[in-house]
Structure formats: C-alpha cells, structure tokens
Amino acid sequence: MxxxxxxxxxxxxxxxxxxxxxxxxxxxxxxxxxxxxxxxxxxxxxxxxxxxxxxxxxxxxxxxxxxxxxxxxxxxxxxxxxxxxxLPLGHLGRPLLSHGSEEQRRRYLPPLLASDEIWCQGFSEPQAGSDLAALRTRAVRDGGDWVISGQKVWTSYGVFADFCLLLARTDPEARRHRGISAFVVPLRSPGVTVRPIVLANGDEEFAEIYLDEVRVPDRNMIGAPTDGWRIAMDVISYERGAVDIGYLSKFERYFAELADVVRRSTPTPDRAVVRALGETAAGLEVLRMHCLRSLSERASGAAPGPETSIDKLLMTRVEQLLMATSLDLLTDAAEPGRREWFDRYLYGRAGSIYGGSAQIQRNILAERLLALPREPRV
Ligand SMILES: Cc1cc2nc3c(=O)[nH]c(=O)nc-3n(C[C@H](O)[C@H](O)[C@H](O)COP(=O)(O)OP(=O)(O)OC[C@H]3O[C@@H](n4cnc5c(N)ncnc54)[C@H](O)[C@@H]3O)c2cc1C
Missing domain, CATH: 1.10.540.10 (Acyl-CoA dehydrogenase/oxidase, N-terminal domain)
Known part of the structure; x- marks a missing residue:
C-alpha cells in the first residue's frame, strides 16, 4: 500500500x-x-x-x-x-445502511448522522454480556406490532438518546442466535424507563433501560426476524475498529500532550521516563500500522470481520499503557491536567470490556482466525 x-x-x-x-x-x-x-x-x-x-x-x-x-x-x-x-456513535448507522429498508434509511440515517437524533445500542443485559446470545428481552407479535419486555444495561449515552438499536428474542424455539431480531425503539415510547448509572469519575454515561410491554410497529424491525445476530455482529465489527470510531487519533493526541507535559516539566528526563514514553510510542505506532493495513484491506472491498478483534486488542493495549504511563509520569499533583489524566486512566480500564472483553477477542482470534479447537486437548 x-x-x-x-x-x-x-x-x-x-x-x-x-x-x-x-x-x-x-x-x-x-x-x-x-x-x-x-x-x-x-x-x-x-x-x-x-x-x-x-x-x-x-x-x-x-x-x-x-x-x-x-x-x-x-x-x-x-x-x-x-x-x-x-460522539462514538456513527457505527450505529451501519446496520440501517446495510440491512434497513429504504424507508428506514431515509427516515433515520440523516438525523442520526447529523446528530439531530441520538442513538444508543441496546444489546447487553444483566445475564447476557460476553454471552450475548443468552439475551432474554422478548418481542412478541401482536397484530401489526411487536410488544417488547425486558432489561438492557450498560447502554452508553442512553440518558441522552432518542432511539435505541435493540436486540430482542422473537423466536424462543429457535437456536439461540437464530431467534434474535433487531428493532428501532423510540425511547420516548410508553413503557420505557431509562435510569442513569454513575461511573467512577461521576459521569452518567451509562443507563439501564427497562422495557415494560413497549409497542413498536412491524416496520421498526431491521431486516428479517432472523437477521438480529448478523446485525449485532456487523455493529460490533465497526465498533472494534480503531479508525472506525476515531480512537487512533485520540490516542495520538493524548500521547503528544503527555510528551509535551513531560518535556516542559523535565527538560532532561531520566532513562526510565524515556523508556516508558518510548514503549508507549512503539505501541501507538504498531496500532497505526495495523490500522493502515486494515484500511487497505477494507479499501479493496473486504467488510470488517473477526480480524477487527486484533484492532480491539491493540487499541486496548495502547490505551491502557498510555494511561498507566501518564499516571507514572505525572507525579506532580499540582500539574493542572492531572485530574483529566486520571479520568482518562479510569476510562481506559473499560477498554478491555466494552465491544467485547479482551478474553472474548482472544477467543474469537483463536477460534475464527487461527482455527484452534474450542476445548483444550487432554
Ligand atoms: C464503557 C462501556 C460501554 C458499553 N456500552 C455498551 C452499550 O452501549 N450497549 C451495550 O449493549 N453494552 C455496552 N457495554 C457492555 C459490554 O458490551 C459488556 O460489559 C461486555 O460485553 C462484557 O459483558 P459483562 O459486563 O456482562 O461481563 P461478563 O460477560 O459477565 O464477563 C465477566 C468476565 O468473564 C470473562 N468471560 C466471560 N465469558 C468468557 C469466555 N467464554 N471465555 C473467557 N472469558 C470469559 C470476561 O472476559 C470478563 O472478564 C459497555 C461496556 C463498557 C465498559
């Protein structure tokens, strides 16, 4: 390339x-x-x-x-x-683009992309995170509507959202992945309760969403009733790409800020500081080169697939290394940006959880890219 x-x-x-x-x-x-x-x-x-x-x-x-x-x-x-x-929400438009009806694309995409209407992702549930296919939220057909009941959790920006891209089980008899459908659920609908969850840094970035017989018309289903799992995997693939969600540039900016603070406060840093910064810079460069490789593959027509788990793992590693380095280096409590760095550090801990935990990414790589056996051989 x-x-x-x-x-x-x-x-x-x-x-x-x-x-x-x-x-x-x-x-x-x-x-x-x-x-x-x-x-x-x-x-x-x-x-x-x-x-x-x-x-x-x-x-x-x-x-x-x-x-x-x-x-x-x-x-x-x-x-x-x-x-x-x-706003790290652009990937939520992808399923509408690839699976939505013409009517859904025209109705929902322009205001979503313009941020005139805010969307959130209603996948995880209290008993269905890593094992998403265990989700229990139910949608039952009633005339021309679906009636949805259940609970979602860890919904990013749920308190600000107008619409939820929601997964619900529509066929309890079908195999776990096959019985799931995707819906557009307006969060102002009767029966929806959104409760904020407060993060360690005090922000109410998450929400729990309770659905009590929430009625949505059939036209709010995205794709066919059996498309829910495929749609979820598409969304997650885009969510895992560092370039897709703009995180590469964010980390590059943080690194430049950190190097600048260190340069100003320690004109001749000792070897340990230089080494810590060097390791972080190297991790960032590996992520950048990997993103370029992913981009070149995508530019030649490949859709994002299981290999985005590599992006996610590298992204998490760089973020956590960068934030840990920042806490080690910014030891002067009077440094004005220290509180901000501490918030970033806390948020960096979530990198190995959201969009699928680091363990799950490794499972995906082992099973789907390396074709390793699911159970260890004895
Ligand atoms: C910042 C952030 C934003 C989020 N935003 C959203 C959102 O907008 N919408 C949404 O739906 N969800 C969201 N989530 C939820 C996220 O997708 C889940 O937290 C994640 O999938 C893990 O699920 P869990 O929390 O239930 O943990 P669990 O699935 O209970 O996992 C607990 C631990 O067990 C490990 N584990 C589980 N299964 C296996 C296995 N098979 N092999 C090896 N290890 C395993 C996990 O790696 C983890 O360490 C968000 C989470 C965070 C942190």
Missing part, C-alpha cells in the same frame, strides 16, 4: 485543515459529561453542516459518498488539532 496521499486526498486534507483551523473551538471542553455533552453534540453538528461527517456513507442518506481513506484522513486531522471528542 502506498501510504502517501494521492493528489485528490492531498486536496481533501488541505481543505479539511483550513476548515478545522476556522471551526475548532479554542475553549477547553468541560470536564463533566453533563456539560461536555452539548459541546460534543454542537461540534458534531457543525462538522455535519460543514460536510465532514459520514464521509463514506452515500449522499442520499446524508453522507458524502467518499471513501475510507478520507475517513482515515479525517480521523488523523481531528487528532492533530485537539478537536472536541466526537
């Missing part, structure tokens, strides 16, 4: 840099999510109006009809300029 920009990509990058230099807010983001959320959303909406969101989605649903390379350039440039955190 040629890593240099083509002439078109170089023009795109220049245009983007100009736009970002004129539009990225200069004031720092508020620390608490409740105050940060409107900033994140406002910036995302501004980006959308500027034509910089959903670059690889088709134009007729609100995208820009461009390619993955432009998505990667965008991710790089956002990282470079310290832009506000992007």
């Amino acid at each position: 040629d890593l240099r920009d083509s002439p078109d990509e170089a023009r795109f990058r220049t245009r983007l840099r100009t736009w970002l230099s004129e539009n990225v807010p200069t004031e720092p983001e508020p620390a608490a999510l409740a105050e940060r959320w409107p900033h994140m959303r406002e910036f995302q909406q501004r980006m959308y109006r500027g034509g910089w969101v959903a670059l690889s989605y088709p134009r007729e649903v609100g995208g820009q009809g461009l390619g993955l390379m432009e998505e990667a350039i965008l991710s790089q440039e956002l990282g470079r300029v310290n832009a506000p955190t992007m």
Whole structure:
C-alpha cells in the first residue's frame, strides 16, 4: 500500500485543515459529561453542516459518498488539532445502511448522522454480556406490532438518546442466535424507563433501560426476524475498529500532550521516563500500522470481520499503557491536567470490556482466525 496521499486526498486534507483551523473551538471542553455533552453534540453538528461527517456513507442518506481513506484522513486531522471528542456513535448507522429498508434509511440515517437524533445500542443485559446470545428481552407479535419486555444495561449515552438499536428474542424455539431480531425503539415510547448509572469519575454515561410491554410497529424491525445476530455482529465489527470510531487519533493526541507535559516539566528526563514514553510510542505506532493495513484491506472491498478483534486488542493495549504511563509520569499533583489524566486512566480500564472483553477477542482470534479447537486437548 502506498501510504502517501494521492493528489485528490492531498486536496481533501488541505481543505479539511483550513476548515478545522476556522471551526475548532479554542475553549477547553468541560470536564463533566453533563456539560461536555452539548459541546460534543454542537461540534458534531457543525462538522455535519460543514460536510465532514459520514464521509463514506452515500449522499442520499446524508453522507458524502467518499471513501475510507478520507475517513482515515479525517480521523488523523481531528487528532492533530485537539478537536472536541466526537460522539462514538456513527457505527450505529451501519446496520440501517446495510440491512434497513429504504424507508428506514431515509427516515433515520440523516438525523442520526447529523446528530439531530441520538442513538444508543441496546444489546447487553444483566445475564447476557460476553454471552450475548443468552439475551432474554422478548418481542412478541401482536397484530401489526411487536410488544417488547425486558432489561438492557450498560447502554452508553442512553440518558441522552432518542432511539435505541435493540436486540430482542422473537423466536424462543429457535437456536439461540437464530431467534434474535433487531428493532428501532423510540425511547420516548410508553413503557420505557431509562435510569442513569454513575461511573467512577461521576459521569452518567451509562443507563439501564427497562422495557415494560413497549409497542413498536412491524416496520421498526431491521431486516428479517432472523437477521438480529448478523446485525449485532456487523455493529460490533465497526465498533472494534480503531479508525472506525476515531480512537487512533485520540490516542495520538493524548500521547503528544503527555510528551509535551513531560518535556516542559523535565527538560532532561531520566532513562526510565524515556523508556516508558518510548514503549508507549512503539505501541501507538504498531496500532497505526495495523490500522493502515486494515484500511487497505477494507479499501479493496473486504467488510470488517473477526480480524477487527486484533484492532480491539491493540487499541486496548495502547490505551491502557498510555494511561498507566501518564499516571507514572505525572507525579506532580499540582500539574493542572492531572485530574483529566486520571479520568482518562479510569476510562481506559473499560477498554478491555466494552465491544467485547479482551478474553472474548482472544477467543474469537483463536477460534475464527487461527482455527484452534474450542476445548483444550487432554
Ligand atoms: C464503557 C462501556 C460501554 C458499553 N456500552 C455498551 C452499550 O452501549 N450497549 C451495550 O449493549 N453494552 C455496552 N457495554 C457492555 C459490554 O458490551 C459488556 O460489559 C461486555 O460485553 C462484557 O459483558 P459483562 O459486563 O456482562 O461481563 P461478563 O460477560 O459477565 O464477563 C465477566 C468476565 O468473564 C470473562 N468471560 C466471560 N465469558 C468468557 C469466555 N467464554 N471465555 C473467557 N472469558 C470469559 C470476561 O472476559 C470478563 O472478564 C459497555 C461496556 C463498557 C465498559
């Protein structure tokens, strides 16, 4: 793969840099999510109006009809300029794009991509996390409607969301994976209760969602009744890609900030500091090169599959190394950004859980890429 920009990509990058230099807010983001959320959303909406969101989605649903390379350039440039955190929710549009009806694509995708309507992902349940196919939320057909009852948990941004992409069991007789369907559930529907869950850093980023005989019309099912599992796996594949969710650029920005703080506070750092930074930089570079490889495969037409578990594992490793290094190096309690780094450290712990835990990613690699046996041989 040629890593240099083509002439078109170089023009795109220049245009983007100009736009970002004129539009990225200069004031720092508020620390608490409740105050940060409107900033994140406002910036995302501004980006959308500027034509910089959903670059690889088709134009007729609100995208820009461009390619993955432009998505990667965008991710790089956002990282470079310290832009506000992007809402990590774009992957929720993918199932509507690939499995949704024409009516669903036209109704839901433009406001989702514009961040005028916020979506959340209702997959996990108290007894169904790693073993997602054990989910118990039920949808029962009643005339032209489905009546949904059950409970979801760990729903990111559930308190801010208007719609939930929800998995429910529609055929209790079918094999576990086959009996699951995907629905669009408006969260203002009668019977829905959304309760915030407070994180260790005080943010209410998660929610529990209770569904008590929530009625949705048949047209709110995405794909066929047996498509739920395939749709869930598609969403998760996109959620695991570092470039897909813009995390590569975020980590590059954090690393640059950390190196800068260390440089300012310790003009001649000792070997241990240099070594810690060097290890982090090397991990980041491995992730970057891996992302480029994934991108080049995707650019040649391959859909994301089980190999995104490699992205997820590398991403988690880099994030946790970076955050642990930051805590080790920023020992001066007076350092103004220390609280922010501590929040980032706490959040980094979640990297080995969300989108499938690190153990589950290793299981996927072992079974689906390396074709190792499921049970150890004795
Ligand atoms: C920041 C964050 C955001 C999230 N956002 C969402 C969201 O928006 N929507 C949503 O639906 N969910 C969300 N989740 C939930 C997430 O998908 C689950 O937490 C995750 O799948 C793990 O499930 P669990 O918490 O039930 O843990 P469990 O499945 O109970 O796992 C507990 C431990 O056992 C290990 N384990 C389980 N099974 C195996 C196995 N077969 N082999 C080896 N080890 C195993 C796991 O690795 C883990 O260490 C989010 C989670 C986090 C942390």
